[in-house]
Amino acid sequence: MRCIARLCSTAPTIKNRLPQQCMQQTVNPLMKQHTKRFFDLSAALAAAILLFVPMAVIAVLIKLTSRGPVLYWSKRVGLHNQLFSMPKFRTMRLETPTVATHLLTNPDQYLTPIGPFLRRSSLDELPQLWSICVGDMSWVGPRPALFNQDDLIKLRTQAGVDLVKPGLTGWAQVNGRDELPIPQKVAFDAEYLKKQSLRFDIYVIWLTAIRVFRREGVAH
Secondary structure, three states: OHHHHHHHHHHHHHHHHHHHHHHHHHHHHHHHHHHHHHHHHHHHHHHHHHOHHHHHHHHHHHHHHOOOOOEEEEEEEOHHHOEEEEEEEOOEOOOOOOOOHHHOOOHHHHEOOOHHHHHHHOHHHOOHHHHHHOOOOEEEOOOOEEOOOHHHHHHHHHOOHHHOOOEEEOOOHHHOHHHOOHHHHHHHHHHHHHHOOHHHHHHHHHHHHHHHHHOOOOOO
16 A cells, blocks of 8 residues: 555656656757757858958959859758858859759869859858858858759668758868769768767867868869
């Protein structure tokens, strides 16, 4: 009888714990998302202010050295495989085919006069601060695939990487960038999915700054 009484007395406690555990499992990911979004937005706004003058100079140089707009907008695959428009400083001529650079027979022939410098220094990516501000991208995440990179999109979807916002930089970027084959890129993206946190994001940003300074992993 005492055992039954104890069991009955603990039953409400067990019932009360279950909703609390469910709430904790729901709240923790939401808190991480809000923290990441706050960091993304505040850091992007600060970077845009600090880099306004260099970006203006780049825009003028693009206009003076080649025909066409300053920015190039491309259709990219974002969160949940939804398409969005992503800006970059234009480094290619207007007649360039709309494919990934590594698929071009001779990419150098399509580059603008200052295109090689912008690509090697990754300065062509700076307009994506806009994409971070509007919520299409994050500072750290898988690099957004082109809409026609079916092989990359398929592998990322199978690995669950489509559940993460694309990033200005990423774990794959600091581990090889253009030099990595697609399956290995996806493996690094999936690893980031498991490791992602604000601390890890800051670590990836720090590694990115080092790689950019050393100009490592840029094929074109």
